[in-house]
Amino acid sequence: MTGSPHPALRADLPAEGARVIRTDVLVIGDGLAGSAAALEAARLGARVALVSAGHGSSDRAQGGLAAATLPEDSPRLHALDTLAAGGDLCDPDAVSMLTSAGPETVRWLESLGVRFDGGAAREAAHSLPRVLHLRGDQSGSTLMGFMRDAIAREPRIGRIQGRLHSLLGDGACGGAAFSGGLTVRAGATVLATGGYAGLFERTTNSRLSSGKGILEASRAGARVADMEFVQFHPTVFEGPGPFLITEALRGAGAHIVDADGRRFIDELLPRDHVSRALAMHGGRAYISVTHLDPVVLRRSFPNFMRNCRRVGIDPLREAVPIVPAAHYTMGGVATDLDGRSSLAGLFAAGECARTGVHGANRLASNSLLEAAIFGRRAAAAAVGSEKTITNSYARSRVWARGDLTVGAVRRLIDSAAGVLRTGAGLERALAALRAGGLSESAADAADVATMICSAALARRHSLGAHQRVDEPAPIAV
Ligand SMILES: Cc1cc2nc3c(=O)[nH]c(=O)nc-3n(C[C@H](O)[C@H](O)[C@H](O)COP(=O)(O)OP(=O)(O)OC[C@H]3O[C@@H](n4cnc5c(N)ncnc54)[C@H](O)[C@@H]3O)c2cc1C
16 A cells, blocks of 8 residues: 555455455546546545556646636637547537536646646647646646645545456446455446557557556446547657657747758648658658757757757757657547446546547647546546445456567557558458467457557548548548
């Protein structure tokens, strides 16, 4: 255990080798969605077990949190931008709920002690300034520091370090089993395990963002949707120790060039378009700031300068190699507006959930907002739900078996389900995933990869972040 468990949890532990815990609400994952869920459930009087395996994407967020807080803005305008990014696949009710709840969610976070920087920034595809930052580009880690302080003050929340093995349940979820033999039995379970971009070889995510929660929900019988929609970030350093290069650098005049130093793209295009252009270009690509003022670069982009130095590159003299990398995943456990999955007793929030707010493509900076709003809503619904404690392990569905290591699965998914996809490439990947025997960890990776490739193969037309180059419809660059 990390931190001190609340008295009710402690009372339920067997005296020696504490392996079974009973609680009202189990929250799996302590990123922003899980933290918001745990705090809300505790506020409503529930005993909460909050289990996590380490830092996920919330701590990495740089840009900030989008909400219509300025007088010239409105939830309606925010909704229009969100719908334009996500296309026909957005659920308009979910989008309206998200954007309407934005300003109140900012006030809720402030009531917990969160301090946003003043003002709001305008970011790609937002028609107005509405992205709130915390300590500049350290938004995620700063926000999560405030959330952890708030959780530490809440005696009803017991924090536990653990890695999800499987959900408990037989037709309804009654908790979860974790590696090392820990079992948590709960009246309701909120899954907040993040997305699956970390499964890709090239990723901006932690390897923890592997889709494990979504996979176990699916194995237990919950409906999963939209797994083919993966957003790629165009400017990630290509080389050992990859790091994300902020879009603001392109806004400040950085050039994208080929190996001969020639520009081949409009750098100010949206993120997806730049990723596609890089993938279609095929050759090596670089971001160059050698023509920009060193004083401005040092002052405005300290992270970029520091990261370049760390990998032995002087960006004032040479161009920095870049490649698109998997960044955010739109698919996940299908939920209603209260985070309810199709499996009784199981709720999902944050990047592991498919709520309908992002559709085929997420509007940048909407995901932190979604995590906070849906985490709270899922907790409120979970606290009010039936108590369904069941005992059996749910392993009803196993998707794939292949003679592959985890590394091989990552490379496979990168090439078959990257920025540009073909039916033939997806079919080859699925055949490789189906052939042979696997270790347990590779089986999980292969099963999530199979879910992504199957969904991508089934969607024959390009839409949002899903681009099929074997499609008759021309793709926009
Ligand atoms: C580099 C980067 C920058 C970003 N910038 C922004 C931004 O500026 N604005 C924005 O809105 N979004 C941004 N995003 C996306 C955003 O950060 C995420 O979508 C959001 O934080 C997801 O929150 P979450 O709580 O759902 O999941 P996460 O924060 O990923 O947390 C997942 C939790 O689940 C736990 N977990 C995972 N697997 C297991 C397991 N098997 N067993 C037990 N626990 C497990 C982890 O330990 C962790 O506690 C960014 C993402 C990245 C990677």
